Amino acid sequence: MFESVGWGEILVLIVAGLFILGPERLPEAAAWLGRSVRKVRDFATGARQQLKEEMGSDFEQFQKPLEDLRQLRNFDPRRAVTQHLFDGDPDPLGINGLSGGSVKPNGYPAATTTPAAKPEPEPLKPGEKPPTDPDAT
Structure with missing residues (x-):
């Protein structure tokens, strides 16, 4: 009931009550x-007992969704999205495969020869406009 109230808040309430x-x-x-x-706690327990007695076995059917709702209090959206996207993959980013393995992180075989270095593009001359892609803007 008082899960979110810490000792500091209780101490402040006691001091305020004293004043x-x-x-x-x-x-x-x-x-x-x-x-x-x-x-209040006794009333809630009595109501739960009375509901359990009147509903019988149907009470268990209603209790399961309530337990699921209680678990939503501890819901971590970041963890849920990670589990959904990576589906339990222990190495979702492929970092462990970067140490020179025979398979790239995307599943394709690694190249056996080193690719030729790409030539550096020439720097722009003064007053020259950079190339643009009209579809990209």
């Missing part, structure tokens, strides 16, 4: 709060 209620009324307010939380 607002004063030291003489704070223990009484804390006891009232504890009783109220316990009553």
Whole structure:
């Protein structure tokens, strides 16, 4: 119930309660709060038990989708997309295959001879416009 509340927040609430209620009324307010939380918890447990008794075996059918929804709280979109795209591939980027293996990361066989170096394009002369591709712009 109070999963997102840390000790620092609880300490701040206690100090604020001490200032607002004063030291003489704070223990009484804390006891009232504890009783109220316990009553709400008992009501929820009773309602769950009553629902389970009335529905019988159908209750299990409804409980599974609820458990699936609870698991969505821990949903990590980055992990889900990675699993979907790479489908459990231990080396999705092919980094392990770069050490000189016989197969490239894309699955094609690696070249046995070293390709000839591409010649460097000549630098532009002063005032010359660079080549453009009208389809790319």
